Amino acid sequence: MTEIQISKITMTGGQNHEHINTLYWTSASLAQHGWATRAQIVQYVDTPGNIAYVSNGDRTVRIKSVHPLGRPAYVHTLRDGTPTDNLLYLPGGPYHKI
Numbered sequence: 311m312t313e314i315q316i317s318k319i320t321m322t323g324g325q326n327h328e329h330i331n332t333l334y335w336t337s338a339s340l341a342q343h344g345w346a347t348r349a350q351i352v353q354y355v356d357t358p359g360n361i362a363y364v365s366n367g368d369r370t371v372r373i374k375s376v377h378p379l380g381r382p383a384y385v386h387t388l389r390d391g392t393p394t395d396n397l398l399y400l401p402g403g404p405y406h407k408i
Contacts, residue, residue: 312340312359313337313338313361314337316333316363316400317364318400318401319333319401319402327376328384332345333345333385349383351373352384355385369392371388373387374386
């Protein structure tokens with residue numbers, strides 16, 4: 311199993327999850343990091359055994375893919391009632407506050 315942590319995003323054309331353009335990931339087990347497109351992260355999380363997650367320091371939440379009919383797939387965090395561990399609260403997201 312391979313895990314990556316998503317820590318930054320870039321957006322294009324809106325403020326919702328489907329407008330996430332690129333995501334910055336880090337893998338402690340692989341000692342690697344870099345930017346990936348939304349499509350690459352969708353493919354990553356759709357691969358059995360791969361896990362992507364967001365952490366706000368206190369909580370860790372897994373990232374899942376969404377495949378809407380007739381539109382490009384995107385990723386989002388599972389709802390847990392804590393908005394600050396959401397992809398859209400990461401640096402670069404519309405809800406990130408400095």
